[in-house]
Amino acid sequence: MALGAKMVPFGGWEMPLQYPDGILKEHEANRKGCSVFDCSHMGEFLIEGDAVACGLERIVTQPLADQPVGTCRYGMALNASGGTIDDLIVYRLAPEKWMVVVNAANIAKDAAHFRAHLASGTRFEDVSDETAKIDVQGPLSRDVMAALVPGVRDLAYYTFGIFRVLGEDVIVSRTGYTGELGYEIYYPWGRTGKLWDALCADRRVHPTGLGVRDVLRIEVCYPLYGHELSEEISPLEAGLGRFVDTGKDFMGRAELLRRDREGGRRIIHFVSASRRAPRQGHAIFSAEGVVAGDVVSGTFSPALGAGVGIGFIKKEFTGAYKNIIFGDEKMRVDAQAASRPFYKTGSLRA
Amino acid sequence: MDIVEHYLYTKEHEWINIEDGVGTVGITEYAQSALGDITFVDLPHAEAEVEQFEQLTSVESVKSASDIFSPMSGRIIDVNDKLSDDPGLINRSCCDKGWIARIEISDMDESSNLLTAAEYGSYLESLDRNGDADSDE
Numbered sequence: 001m002a003l004g005a006k007m008v009p010f011g012g013w014e015m016p017l018q019y020p021d022g023i024l025k026e027h028e029a030n031r032k033g034c035s036v037f038d039c040s041h042m043g044e045f046l047i048e049g050d051a052v053a054c055g056l057e058r059i060v061t062q063p064l065a066d067q068p069v070g071t072c073r074y075g076m077a078l079n080a081s082g083g084t085i086d087d088l089i090v091y092r093l094a095p096e097k098w099m100v101v102v103n104a105a106n107i108a109k110d111a112a113h114f115r116a117h118l119a120s121g122t123r124f125e126d127v128s129d130e131t132a133k134i135d136v137q138g139p140l141s142r143d144v145m146a147a148l149v150p151g152v153r154d155l156a157y158y159t160f161g162i163f164r165v166l167g168e169d170v171i172v173s174r175t176g177y178t179g180e181l182g183y184e185i186y187y188p189w190g191r192t193g194k195l196w197d198a199l200c201a202d203r204r205v206h207p208t209g210l211g212v213r214d215v216l217r218i219e220v221c222y223p224l225y226g227h228e229l230s231e232e233i234s235p236l237e238a239g240l241g242r243f244v245d246t247g248k249d250f251m252g253r254a255e256l257l258r259r260d261r262e263g264g265r266r267i268i269h270f271v272s273a274s275r276r277a278p279r280q281g282h283a284i285f286s287a288e289g290v291v292a293g294d295v296v297s298g299t300f301s302p303a304l305g306a307g308v309g310i311g312f313i314k315k316e317f318t319g320a321y322k323n324i325i326f327g328d329e330k331m332r333v334d335a336q337a338a339s340r341p342f343y344k345t346g347s348l349r350a
Numbered sequence: 351m352d353i354v355e356h357y358l359y360t361k362e363h364e365w366i367n368i369e370d371g372v373g374t375v376g377i378t379e380y381a382q383s384a385l386g387d388i389t390f391v392d393l394p395h396a397e398a399e400v401e402q403f404e405q406l407t408s409v410e411s412v413k414s415a416s417d418i419f420s421p422m423s424g425r426i427i428d429v430n431d432k433l434s435d436d437p438g439l440i441n442r443s444c445c446d447k448g449w450i451a452r453i454e455i456s457d458m459d460e461s462s463n464l465l466t467a468a469e470y471g472s473y474l475e476s477l478d479r480n481g482d483a484d485s486d487e
Contacts, residue, residue: 022386022387022441023386023387023411023412023413024387024412024438027412211386211412211413212412214413215412215413274390275389275390275410275437276390276392276410277389277390277410277412277415279414279415299412299413300389300390300410300411300412302412307390330408331392331408
């Protein structure tokens with residue numbers, strides 16, 4: 001608030017939506033420089049046990065038994081209908097020690113699911129309340145981070161290490177939600193002030209709100225739970241099949257595959273023919289003007305200079321949708337289906 | 351906050367500057383600040399008739415879309431074409447170069463339904479006091 005951030009309530013948190021420079025400046029800072037986000041709302045669980053014996057392997061769609069220590073894997077937990085309970089990242093801390101990072105709004109639901117389906121006696125701890133998270137993202141983030149913690153320079157994409165950061169031994173992973181080179185720092189709750197101040201003291205760093213985080217993730221077509229994923233939407237319908245290992249056994253697998261065989265809704269990514277942006281709740285129309293689906297995420301894309309949207313085409317509508325129309329009772333805008341991500345030149349794997 | 355003394359205002363944060371029966375319309379500093387970076391202006395059609403407090407157009411910012419209402423009734427005689435390529439002009443100069451449309455006013459008496467600069471200033475203070483969300487958001 002000292003920076004004059006616009007705050008919004010989100011899942012019981014007061015979140016910085018944007019700082020005074022505006023969302024376009026924040027976007028540019030991330031795509032060309034380095035931005036920091038306070039993402040302390042995210043949930044973290046610690047689990048101890050052999051992946052298979054403790055039941056974690058059955059909860060998550062990605063294979064875990066062969067996951068190397070020091071790496072992260074992105075996947076989902078599914079319900080019995082093949083819908084998505086949450087999307088999450090699994091950190092293998094040690095051969096039999098795991099951290100699972102989940103969405104803020106789903107912490108209680110996820111904790112109940114894990115507790116119910118982990119083998120009895122498995123050590124499970126919800127450490128969300130003690131764990132803050134600061135994201136450092138952008139093409140300059142490696143240099144910014146290395147100034148504080150030289151060791152992070154060698155971190156490969158989707159790996160992590162324990163590093164001493166301003167006197168605290170913490171997990172730093174090379175992960176993020178913007179499509180740029182970036183890091184997430186899991187920091188003790190209540191001590192992030194010094195970390196935030198140290199990062200922002202670097203003139204290359206721009207403090208950034210969560211409004212632009214949504215713009216950035218839409219530009220690279222990352223799903224946001226409650227939009228592209230939900231209890232009703234399967235990861236295959238959301239186009240996330242590469243994070244689902246159907247060769248292994250996991251909860252929800254049978255229904256997931258049955259729904260996939262029968263054909264369900266299909267995700268579509270599209271770019272507006274104008275600067276006008278699709279919004280969640282807009283309808284998607286076929287070129288003939290028939291309602292064929294709905295928009296789940298949309299924004300103006302500063303990188304493309306056009307509106308971009310993500311939506312689902314209903315099961316009944318088959319065939320390729322190259323040209324579509326989005327809008328509501330007041331407006332109709334032409335758009336074209338596009339390959340993901342919309343923004344293709346991020347520094348993610350730099 | 352910038353409030354031009356001789357303009358009239360709506361509670362929806364539009365302004366109108368009346369000169370010789372023609373009203374120039376835009377949005378206030380409060381509105382542009384609440385919207386943030388404006389990315390699209392759906393310019394109204396010249397010659398269209400508008401009614402007082404009915405929708406004149408809409409503007410979009412990165413994360414939202416907002417309706418803009420006409421402060422008075424009349425016929426649109428001019429629109430600010432510069433906003434097509436440079437919608438951010440509203441952010442930079444909302445009370446002057448970022449005007450949206452000019453209206454040939456059909457009923458000058460309607461101006462009594464609008465707020466003076468002083469009244470609008472007090473209205474903004476009351477919003478701050480009550481912590482009300484801006485209805486344009």
